Amino acid sequence: MRILDTHLHLIYPEKFTYPWLGNAPKINKPWPVEAYFAEALPLGIESALHMEVDVVETDAVAESEFVLTLPRIAGAIAACRPEHMNFVDQIERLSEHAHIKGVRRILHEAPDELSQSDLFIENLRHLPDYDLSFDLCLRADQLWLGANLAQRAPDVTFILDHCGNPDINGLGLDPWRGALKEIARNPNVMAKVSGIVNHCDPGWTAETLRPYVEHVIETFGWDRVVWGSDHPVATVTGGTLTDWVNAAREIVRNASPDEQAKLFHRNAERIYKV
Incomplete structure (x- = not known):
């Protein structure tokens, strides 16, 4: 089963500034495209969408423009600032690049x-005019924020990153489980199966993740889920890209080939228009 990775972070410290990496020593180094695909290709990952890496705001457009020149990068989700008055100018520039598929503001x-x-929401309402989606990066206790955005901007396609960030090592399934059902009531919200290993202790397994992934798929349905690696952030708790791919495949092993194809590439191609 081929995979389109919808959440790849590439890090080029010689080109861009990443203020947050100073607090992430385990990944505070270059993570180039060649190293990623050396591990990814044998796993069936044929291409990827680059997810903005929270560079300084002045580097935001240049980051996406650069990654689109790299091999096997099928598109990019660019950084944006909907709280700014010049937001429409930002997305007009981004829309000049056909392979910029969406935007994200880390929340x-x-x-x-x-x-x-009102300004943030009114700005988001312009995204469909430019054929752009919006990735939601929220904590589990903030999912109500995403639900409000989806209700107030119903024509925008939202993709909820990292399963809504369940607190696996802390609160566990609840109250995340109920909050996820509430945001999923909005048909314009999709869910990305990614990033949850970041909330686990080292030594996690497919069984550690299974109840969370299965709840996401059950809640959103097979037509509204996509898969992402969150590489290299997902390596912080000791696992590898290979570990996460193998775990994801194991969790959905009993699903039909059609359902697996929807999760691993077909939905992403439709939602992100790849």
Whole structure:
């Protein structure tokens, strides 16, 4: 089963500035495309969408423009700032590149009120005009923010990153499970099966992740889920890209070939218009 990775981070410190990497010593180094695909290709990952890596704002457009020149990068999700008055100017420039498929504003470290302002929401409503989606990066306790955005911008396609970031090592399945059902009531929200190994202790297995992945698929359905590696962030807790791919395949092993194809590449091709 071939895979389209919808959440690859490439890191080029010689080209761009990543302020947050100073607090992430395990991955604070170059992570180039060649090293990723050396491991990814044998796993069946044939191409990837690059997810913005929270560079300084002045590097945001250049980052996406650069990664689109790299081999096997099928598209990019660019950084954006919907809280700014010049947001439409930002997305007009981004839309000049056919392979920029969506945008993201990291919200899990921002004040809750940032994404709920009238300006932020009105700016998001322009995204369909430019054929762009919006990736939601929220903590489990913030999922109500995403539900509000989806309701107030119903024509925007939202993709919820990292299964909504369940607190696997802490609270566990609840109250995340109920909050996920609430955001899934909005038909314009999709879910990305990615990033949950970041919330596990080292030594996690497919069985550690199974109840979370299965709940996401059950809640959103096979037509509204995509798969992402979150590489290299997903290596912080000791696992590898190979570990995560193998675990994901094991969790859905009993699903039909059609259902597996939807998760691993077909939905992503439709949702991100690859």
